[in-house]
Amino acid sequence: MGEVIPARHSHPTISLEQVKLMERQTRRENLGRAWYKFSRNSLSLVGAAMVLLVLLLAIFAPLVAPYPEHVKPFTDFANAKLPPSWAHPFGTDEIGRDILSRSIFGFRYALWMGVVVLSLVVPPGVLLGLVAGYFQGTRIDTIIMRITDIFLAVPPLILALAIASILKPNLSNAMMAVSLMWWPWYTRLVYGLASTLRNEYFVVSAEVSGASTAHILFREILPNVISPIFTKISLDMGWVIIIGSTLSFVGLGVQPPEPGLGTMVASGAKYLPDQWWIAVFPALAIVLIVLGFNLLGDGLRDMLGAEEI
Template sequence: MTKAQLKEDLRLYWYKFSRNKLSVVGLCIVLLSILCAIFAEIITPYPQHAKEFVDFNQASLAPCRAFICGTDIFGRDIFTRLIFSCRGALSMTVVVLSISVPIGVFLGLIAGYYHGTWADTIIMRTADVFLSLPSLMLAMAIAAVLKPGMRSSMIAVTAMWWPWYTRQVYGMASSLRNEYFVKNAELIGASRLHILFREILPNCLSSVFTKMALDVGWVILIGASLSFVGLGEQPPTPAFGQMISEGARYMPDLWWMTVFPALAIAFIILGFNFFGDGIRDMLERGR
């Protein structure tokens, strides 16, 4: 593909993406939160507050000029801790999606292409078992069995996330396998791998990407829920859910301890959902 063509393609994608202004807003929020997560030490006024830090002289301060979101009962700046929580939440999303999506998509492809065989039965019934349990309950159960912490919450969310992708790709693959171009590939003597990864997979990818973009918000939310019940990131490292649950004890007097983390979650999830909608518009066929 030539350079000019690539440029043309990118322009078309941007055109489709930016037709909806909300997607652009979403993109901004996404970029902002990614930047915050990467450069947390530079952006935040008190990076040491994200670790073990106690200063009762400045404890429980309401939002003011020095602490724009106020401080918690140990005197730590809430704004700083929010930015650092962002880092945890996003890294969790990246890990969860980059493990669960390839696994889910691969299993879905196999099950879909070998539709109606024992491979299909084993994979899809296993996926059904995972899907039949309420997702948060399952994640909590897994996270509770393992040692509480960031890693076990990642494992828990990954374990409950792959079946969604398996289901989606399964549905597409099992209808694509009957398409003429797949039959045609069989006719020219293409190998199984070629048919799975060159003929069927590329036709599923746009919906997988769309789902991924829309799922980021949900992974953050599930992660926050886990840390709210104490199964996520352990103190003193900050996390959204953990900050909310801590602050909830001091409602309504120290309202800033709860309200700001909650707003931050809402803000990020909203941003990712708008962004996901934009991705969907972008990857839709046609102009």
């Protein structure tokens, strides 16, 4: 027997172990309920499967890809522009590289781009939104939100193009450019939610108790905005990858011979429609990854929504 909690009313005495056991039970129940909400829509499961597939392919690319050497500088003009076959399911490109292998490695660049951009963008964007929302109506709010407005007023792709073209065109500059135009959306999103939540009585109650600003921001308000943030992250993965591919397509992202999906579509576009597979398969790869993240995002929204089932 551990420590015993005394009961003054009619409830039986209960040990701390039992309380901890109940906590574990509640957690398990909540996980079960979350999974039920997520899996209710079969499309979320499809999205999750697609994302998982892309993730595994990207991680194990060197093992999975049939011709990993085709990703490095490589030419084989004898086998150039071969249509899809058993040896090359997605065909080969204009200098004889296996498109399937390059697409699989292309996932790495796409995911890398998404992960890096979003991890640069989400924390500062969310933090600024929380602060501005909580201090709604004060000077802090005004300063943060006007800066956000300025960034939102610049057409995003053009800003990215401008930055990427001033600096050396490569993947890391492209990511920097995309990050710079992306954070204000998170600030806006969180600001809107936080400025409503800050008037809820549970926030007032924490203030009355004398809780620190950090507690109120991260323990009271943040958990209530986590669900839309995660949903947006998942949807944004797709968008960031599309923009990254677009930048690659116009020559400002992944540089040849590295296998960026956008770069591959760009170089394959010249051979449409006769050697369609050179452009279409990398394009389908983009569709797979973007669609996967979008469906996953919808599922997350269902799962994290507060409604009781």
